Amino acid sequence: xxxxxxxxxxxxxxxxxxxxxxxxxxxxxxxxxxxxxxxxxxxxxxxxxxxxxxxxxxxxxxxxxxxxxxxxxxxxxxxxxxxxxxxxxxxxxxxxxxxxxxxxxxxxxxxxxxxxxxxxxxxxxxxxxxxxxxxxxxxxxxxxxxxxxxxxxxxxxxxxxxxxxxxxxxxxxxxxxxxxxxxxxxxxxxxxxxxxxxx
Ligand code: ZN
Numbered sequence: 366x367x368x369x370x371x372x373x374x375x376x377x378x379x380x381x382x383x384x385x386x387x388x389x390x391x392x393x394x395x396x397x398x399x400x401x402x403x404x405x406x407x408x409x410x411x412x413x414x415x416x417x418x419x420x421x422x423x424x425x426x427x428x429x430x431x432x433x434x435x436x437x438x439x440x441x442x443x444x445x446x447x448x449x450x451x452x453x454x455x456x457x458x459x460x461x462x463x464x465x466x467x468x469x470x471x472x473x474x475x476x477x478x479x480x481x482x483x484x485x486x487x488x489x490x491x492x493x494x495x496x497x498x499x500x501x502x503x504x505x506x507x508x509x510x511x512x513x514x515x516x517x518x519x520x521x522x523x524x525x526x527x528x529x530x531x532x533x534x535x536x537x538x539x540x541x542x543x544x545x546x547x548x549x550x551x552x553x554x555x556x557x558x559x560x561x562x563x564x
Contacts (some may be wrong), residue, residue, distance in 0.1 A: 373399065425496070427472045427489045429454045437461070437469060444468045446503040450493065450522060452476050452510055460508065463551045466558060468506070471496065476514035477521055483514075485521060493522070497531060504532040506561055523564040534561040 369377070373395055381391035398406060422428070423435035430436070437443060437457075447468030451457050457470045473488040497505070507522055509515035523533045537560030549557075 422472075426470045427474065427492060428457050428470060429472075442467075446501060447506065448493075448496070448502055448504070449506045449508050451508050452515065452518075456508065456510075459549065459551075459554060460558070463555050463558075465555055468504075473509070473518070476509055476512070476518040478514040478517070481514075488518070490522070490525075494525065497526065497529060502531055504534060506534050506536065506558070507564070508536045508558075519564075527564075533564045535564050536561050 376398065377388075377391045377395045380386055380394050381388055383391075386394070398409075401409075419431045420429050421431070421433075423430045423438055424433050425438040426435060428435050428437070432439075444467045448471050449460065449466060449468055450471045450473060451460070452473050452475060454472055457472055460466050460470075471489070471493045473490065473493070475483055475488040477483055477485055477488065496502070505522075505526055507519045509518045509522075519535055523535070526533050536557040
């Protein structure tokens with residue numbers, strides 16, 4: 366890449382750090398940006414910095430939001446006695462899109478992975494247990510991915526919650542193994558939710 370200017374090289378390098386962006390895509394994006402009108406580039410950069418500066422974790426469910434308590438947690442029409450545990454905010458969005466889940470969520474921001482050295486303390490698990498001890502929760506639906514990490518996490522959480530007497534269920538295995546929830550269609554997600562089994 367020596368044949369590009371230092372500025373373009375820098376941009377290509379930064380873009381290639383993004384997930385799913387390889388060297389070729391990074392180059393394509395960099396040149397696309399160079400050809401964009403300056404004010405559009407300005408809008409793009411300010412929306413990136415604006416989002417990064419204003420987005421924080423919801424104090425209750427830990428999803429990404431621009432308020433202290435996210436719109437889902439602060440909606441009085443949601444059933445606060447049911448909590449669906451997901452790995453990330455994108456998974457939450459996938460379930461929200463179905464429009465059929467009326468409970469609240471808890472976003473772990475990851476999954477337990479002994480191989481990657483990610484333990485229970487590295488995800489928002491203590492925070493979940495805190496919620497369960499403080500609020501009146503009747504059911505916890507574990508909707509982590511069906512990957513090895515997702516299953517490990519589900520098992521770990523269910524063992525942790527079981528003694529409290531709160532009902533713990535796992536979404537049905539209609540979700541393809543290792544499939545990221547956000548790529549699964551709404552019908553499959555609904556079926557997985559409706560066919561959940563008690564652990
Ligand atoms: Zn929330």
